[in-house]
Amino acid sequence: MKAQVAIVGAGMTQFGKLKGEMREIHAEAVRLTLEDTSISAKDIDAMYVGTWTPDLFLNQLFPAPMLADSLGLNNIPVSRVEDACATGSVAFRQAAMAVMSGLHRLVLVTGVEVMTQRPTRECVKTIAYASDRLWEQPFGITFPSSYALLASRHMHKYGTTPEQLAAVSVKNHRYSAKNPKAQYGEVTLEQVLSSKMVSWPLRLLDCCPISDGAAALVIARAEEAKKYTDTPVYVLGSGQARASLSLHDRPSLTSIPSTKQAAETAYRMAGVEAGDVDVAEVHDCFTIAEILAVEDLGFFKKGEGGKAVEEGSTEIGGKIPVNVSGGLLGKGHPIGATGVAQMVEIFEQLRGESGSRQVPGAEIGLTHNVGGTGGVVTVHIFSVKGG
Amino acid sequence: MGAVSEFWDKLKGEKKLFALKCRCGAVVFPPQPSCPTCNGWEMEWVELSGRGEIYAYTVSNIAPPSFTGKLPFCVSIIKLEEGPMVMSIVETDRPEIGMKVQMVLEEKRNLDIPDENWRERPLYKFKPIPAGDSA
Numbered sequence A: 001m002k003a004q005v006a007i008v009g010a011g012m013t014q015f016g017k018l019k020g021e022m023r024e025i026h027a028e029a030v031r032l033t034l035e036d037t038s039i040s041a042k043d044i045d046a047m048y049v050g051t052w053t054p055d056l057f058l059n060q061l062f063p064a065p066m067l068a069d070s071l072g073l074n075n076i077p078v079s080r081v082e083d084a085c086a087t088g089s090v091a092f093r094q095a096a097m098a099v100m101s102g103l104h105r106l107v108l109v110t111g112v113e114v115m116t117q118r119p120t121r122e123c124v125k126t127i128a129y130a131s132d133r134l135w136e137q138p139f140g141i142t143f144p145s146s147y148a149l150l151a152s153r154h155m156h157k158y159g160t161t162p163e164q165l166a167a168v169s170v171k172n173h174r175y176s177a178k179n180p181k182a183q184y185g186e187v188t189l190e191q192v193l194s195s196k197m198v199s200w201p202l203r204l205l206d207c208c209p210i211s212d213g214a215a216a217l218v219i220a221r222a223e224e225a226k227k228y229t230d231t232p233v234y235v236l237g238s239g240q241a242r243a244s245l246s247l248h249d250r251p252s253l254t255s256i257p258s259t260k261q262a263a264e265t266a267y268r269m270a271g272v273e274a275g276d277v278d279v280a281e282v283h284d285c286f287t288i289a290e291i292l293a294v295e296d297l298g299f300f301k302k303g304e305g306g307k308a309v310e311e312g313s314t315e316i317g318g319k320i321p322v323n324v325s326g327g328l329l330g331k332g333h334p335i336g337a338t339g340v341a342q343m344v345e346i347f348e349q350l351r352g353e354s355g356s357r358q359v360p361g362a363e364i365g366l367t368h369n370v371g372g373t374g375g376v377v378t379v380h381i382f383s384v385k386g387g
Numbered sequence B: 001m002g003a004v005s006e007f008w009d010k011l012k013g014e015k016k017l018f019a020l021k022c023r024c025g026a027v028v029f030p031p032q033p034s035c036p037t038c039n040g041w042e043m044e045w046v047e048l049s050g051r052g053e054i055y056a057y058t059v060s061n062i063a064p065p066s067f068t069g070k071l072p073f074c075v076s077i078i079k080l081e082e083g084p085m086v087m088s089i090v091e092t093d094r095p096e097i098g099m100k101v102q103m104v105l106e107e108k109r110n111l112d113i114p115d116e117n118w119r120e121r122p123l124y125k126f127k128p129i130p131a132g133d134s135a
C-alpha cells in the first residue's frame, strides 16, 4: 500500500535525571526535531502531546496549552493523550489519523515525562495506579510484580531461565552504551544476576529505570514530505489493539494478545511480514517483556524468545536486531516519551544516521509500544521507501 | 449501586466470594456491570467455593507505601475451582504453580481508595490448603 503519512523530522532529549522544567525539556525535543527541517513552529497545524501523568508527578493537569505556549505555536488544536506506557505512540497514531483524514497537513507529535522529581517509592505507588483500583491495587501490585507474574508463567511453560532474562538486559545496555542520549551504559551478566531482587524472578537490572525526557516528531502528508526533508520516513502500517487491563481476565499469560493483534493489523496494512523487518524497537520495560514481544511480533516461535536472545539472534548481525537504541532498559523510560522516542530511533536507523549502533542497510523498521501489561498496544511499521 | 459495589458488600456481610452468572452461562468474576461474553445485563449472584490453585506468582520485595511493613509477600493469580481467575495475596513463603489455596478474609483493610466507603473493608486473601486436607 502506498503510504499516506511520513515523518519529516525527529528528535529527542537526553534521557535520565534531567534538570529543568517539563516545558523546557519538551521544548528542547521540539527544537532538535525542527532543526533539520525547513519547518518553523508557526507552520504546525496541530499538536498531540503524549504525557502519562504530569498530574501526579508535577501537579500539572492540562499540559497541552502550557506546552504550546512554550513553543509559540499558533492558536491551533492541541491535545494531550494518555494511555499508560503506550501514551507516546497513541499520540502519534492520533496525529497520523488526523493527517490521513486530510484535516491537517503538518502535525507535531511529542512525548514527555518528568518523573525523577518524586522519590522512587512514590513513583512505585503512582505507576501502580495504572492497574485496576479494585481488583489489583488492594493486593499491593506493582508494575514489576505484574510482569513478574507473566515471567513466572513463561518460565513454567517454556523453561525460560533467569540467565535468558538477564541476557536481554546485557544486550540492551551494551547498545545503550553506544547511544549518547541513553541513561545507562554497559552491565555484565553477573551484575544483572546479582542485582537486588525486586519481584521474583525480576531483579533490579531486569527493570527499566525511572527517567525524565522528551521526544518529538513532525509528520506530513506523504506526497508533500519531500518539501520538508530530503529523506522522509514513511508510515507503512499502524495497528492498535486492547486486552483486559488485568492479567487475571486473560485466558493465557504466556503472550500479550494485544501485541499479536496490533501486529497483525500493522503487517497487513503495510503488506509486510515479520521476516521482512530489518530493525525493531520493542517495549522492554522488563526483560520478560522483550522475550514476550519478539515472540508475539512473530520474530520467533512462542517459547523460543529467551533462547533467541541468549544466542544473539536479536543483535546487530543476528536474525532481527532488537532495541539497538538500548531500549527502555538501557536508554530509559520517561513514560510518555517512550513511544515517540522509539520512532525517533527508527527514523534515524532507516536514514542511516545511527552511528556505531547502525543496523547496516535497514529498510523496514518496526516499533512496538505497550501500555501497562497490554491493555493498549500499538505496532507501527516504517520505511524510507513507499512515498 | 450496581454489581461491583454489591460484591464488596456481600464479601463484608457473608464473608464469601460471589460471582455473577449470566443467562448465557458465563461465570463473571471479578463482577462487571455487563457480561463480557454476550453483553447481556441480566446476571445473578452465585457463591464461589473460595478454593483454587496458584496459576502465576511473584514474591514482591517492593510495594506501595501502605504495604511496606508486610514485605516480602506473595502476589498470585489464582485459578478458582469454578474457572475464573483472580489476583490476590497468598500467605506463604513457598509459593508454587499448582499449589492449592483457600480464601481467607483479612477483616479490616484500608484499600487506599479515595472514598470513605473503602476504609476498613474486609479483603480476600488466600492461604495454602495443607496436603491431605480435601475440605
Ligand SMILES: [Zn+2]
Binding pocket: B022, B023, B024, B025, B026, B035, B036, B037, B038, B039, B040
Ligand atoms: Zn452472558
